[in-house]
Amino acid sequence: MKIPSLNQIRKADQYCIDSESISSAQLIERAAKGCFDWIIHNKSFKIRKYPFIVLVGNGKNGGDGLSLSYMLHLYGAIVFVYGINISNHFSNEFLINKKKILQKKINFKMINEGEKFPVLNQENYLIDAIFGTGFNRTMNQYWKFFFHYINEKKFKEVISIDIPSGLFMEKSHENFEGIIKATHTLTFQVPKLSFLLPNYADYVGKWHLINIGWKDDCIRKIQTKNFYIDDESIHAIYKKKIRKKFTHKGNYGHGIIIGGSFGMIGSVVLSATASFRTGIGKLSVYVPSCGYQIIQNTLPEAIVNTDVEKHYISNIVLSNDKINAIGIGIGMGFHSKTVYALESFLLKIKNKKIPMVIDADAINILSHQLLLELLPKETILTPHPKEFQRLLCRSWKNDYEKLHFLKEMSKKHKIFIVLKGAHSVISTPNGYLYFNSTGNPGMSTSGSGDVLTGMIMSFLSQGYSPKESCIMGVYLHGLAGDIASKKLSEEAIIANDIIHHIGEAYLKIKI
Ligand SMILES: NC(=O)C1=CN([C@@H]2O[C@H](COP(=O)(O)OP(=O)(O)OC[C@H]3O[C@@H](n4cnc5c(N)ncnc54)[C@H](OP(=O)(O)O)[C@@H]3O)[C@@H](O)[C@H]2O)[C@@H](O)CC1
Ligand SMILES: Nc1ncnc2c1ncn2[C@@H]1O[C@H](COP(=O)(O)OP(=O)(O)O)[C@@H](O)[C@H]1O
Numbered sequence: 001m002k003i004p005s006l007n008q009i010r011k012a013d014q015y016c017i018d019s020e021s022i023s024s025a026q027l028i029e030r031a032a033k034g035c036f037d038w039i040i041h042n043k044s045f046k047i048r049k050y051p052f053i054v055l056v057g058n059g060k061n062g063g064d065g066l067s068l069s070y071m072l073h074l075y076g077a078i079v080f081v082y083g084i085n086i087s088n089h090f091s092n093e094f095l096i097n098k099k100k101i102l103q104k105k106i107n108f109k110m111i112n113e114g115e116k117f118p119v120l121n122q123e124n125y126l127i128d129a130i131f132g133t134g135f136n137r138t139m140n141q142y143w144k145f146f147f148h149y150i151n152e153k154k155f156k157e158v159i160s161i162d163i164p165s166g167l168f169m170e171k172s173h174e175n176f177e178g179i180i181k182a183t184h185t186l187t188f189q190v191p192k193l194s195f196l197l198p199n200y201a202d203y204v205g206k207w208h209l210i211n212i213g214w215k216d217d218c219i220r221k222i223q224t225k226n227f228y229i230d231d232e233s234i235h236a237i238y239k240k241k242i243r244k245k246f247t248h249k250g251n252y253g254h255g256i257i258i259g260g261s262f263g264m265i266g267s268v269v270l271s272a273t274a275s276f277r278t279g280i281g282k283l284s285v286y287v288p289s290c291g292y293q294i295i296q297n298t299l300p301e302a303i304v305n306t307d308v309e310k311h312y313i314s315n316i317v318l319s320n321d322k323i324n325a326i327g328i329g330i331g332m333g334f335h336s337k338t339v340y341a342l343e344s345f346l347l348k349i350k351n352k353k354i355p356m357v358i359d360a361d362a363i364n365i366l367s368h369q370l371l372l373e374l375l376p377k378e379t380i381l382t383p384h385p386k387e388f389q390r391l392l393c394r395s396w397k398n399d400y401e402k403l404h405f406l407k408e409m410s411k412k413h414k415i416f417i418v419l420k421g422a423h424s425v426i427s428t429p430n431g432y433l434y435f436n437s438t439g440n441p442g443m444s445t446s447g448s449g450d451v452l453t454g455m456i457m458s459f460l461s462q463g464y465s466p467k468e469s470c471i472m473g474v475y476l477h478g479l480a481g482d483i484a485s486k487k488l489s490e491e492a493i494i495a496n497d498i499i500h501h502i503g504e505a506y507l508k509i510k511i
């Protein structure tokens with residue numbers, strides 16, 4: 001799914017209006033109806049028990065709020081509307097809908113700058129329709145205090161329409177004053193970039209897409225470099241790879257996982273098992289010799305090659321078999337001979353065009369030894385934020401700067417980077433970003449990153465392109481985690497549970 005810019009959203013709304021010959025106010029009514037349907041179908045809302053306080057601004061977002069108030073009133077809810085008179089310019093959509101609610105004698109009061117704040121009962125739902133995507137500058141102190149006053153209250157739920165008021169949809173904030181803290185954000189048609197960044201999670205709450213009927217031909221025309229990975233993107237990739245009847249294991253590639261050190265062989269077991277569960281044809285592992293028995297016992301399907309050293313890797317030797325993909329770095333440690341072995345290995349394979357994913361300790365070695373230059377084109381790195389900071393040799397001021405650094409590094413070294421997190425983001429050598437939609441906090445558990453590396457390596461081995469492997473990897477990994485957490489709870493899942501549910505995740509995406 002595309003993540004359009006503000007200008008593209010405005011153009012798409014206008015296209016909708018023109019192509020359907022409707023007015024802007026009618027499109028707003030459709031948007032409000034989408035929010036209304038979401039509220040009335042949400043069983044946790046007790047619409048006739050608790051009143052709604054609706055805060056509306058002067059723009060079109062206020063128009064949405066007024067139209068929604070009208071619908072809630074007709075449905076039998078008690079509604080109190082407050083007009084937040086921040087700017088003196090009233091949109092048509094505001095004026096049309098204000099007239100409608102006054103005709104129905106719905107409670108309406110204007111709040112002007114400098115006035116005493118109204119007393120608001122916390123045993124109410126709050127609907128925030130003050131600003132939407134038109135919020136374009138910081139507010140003065142009075143209104144910041146007002147937003148703070150709202151945020152301090154413990155309303156039953158705070159539902160922001162389109163975007164929490166005061167939040168920029170695609171640029172950073174100097175501070176977090178003056179943004180409404182929503183528990184739910186009902187956003188129109190497409191996700192907004194800020195929703196996918198950890199900095200703003202406390203303001204956005206849970207967000208939900210409300211369809212307002214953009215047509216396919218309009219969406220097709222939008223040129224963007226930011227994407228949200230959804231079922232549709234996965235189907236498009238996966239359907240090209242449905243298994244044919246007369247295939248054999250040779251068709252699904254031979255991959256190798258290189259990693260492990262004394263006490264860390266388990267990470268290789270996780271990665272290798274995940275590779276098999278993701279569908280690899282044949283898998284080798286390369287570990288220090290202390291890993292031999294462990295791997296043979298826990299994963300008899302794997303071929304085990306060992307280093308001459310017992311406790312760490314000192315020299316990486318690939319077997320003579322043709323290897324289709326490499327996963328390297330898991331549990332590898334930092335022994336000086338391992339550092340040297342990694343560097344020599346990268347030099348050796350630089351021109352061999354074997355797709356490769358690099359994780360964990362190998363990423364840290366790359367950072368300390370400044371070895372990024374050695375990476376073959378289209379190599380995949382899978383850092384978590386701390387590892388990415390090490391790669392950069394610096395931190396970032398905010399999430400937007402982080403995305404900027406991510407894109408710069410991918411472009412400079414022509415590599416894919418999977419920056420792991422709640423919405424893991426894949427950055428490509430040509431400046432595209434893909435945000436993952438699956439996964440849950442239960443996956444914040446040791447070894448779940450090792451599982452991801454094994455899965456991405458498995459996709460590479462099966463002939464998916466590096467970009468497809470990253471997309472399929474993060475999505476299926478998150479989906480397996482989501483299925484596991486529904487059965488076991490977020491608290492109880494461990495990395496092995498993610499592996500055990502890869503099968504069910506595949507069944508869910510089967511076309
Ligand atoms: N038909 C359509 O197109 C559809 C539109 N839709 C809805 O419209 C929303 C976008 O509407 P919008 O463009 O009118 O902007 P909105 O966020 O309501 O506010 C603009 C007002 O705020 C003011 N203002 C801004 N910052 C300020 C500040 N710091 N301090 C004070 N004032 C400030 C700004 O003032 P100005 O810059 O003009 O001086 C202007 O008056 C979108 O999010 C969605 O909810 C959907 O229903 C789908 C169909
Ligand atoms: N809150 C979360 N929501 C979704 N996914 C998460 C969350 N926390 C962690 N994950 C996922 O779990 C994995 C953790 O990887 P990593 O930090 O490398 O763990 P480890 O080093 O223990 O293997 C990543 O794929 C990440 O996207």
Ligand SMILES: [K+]
Pocket residue numbers: 061128129130131132160161162163164165
């Ligand atoms: K809003």
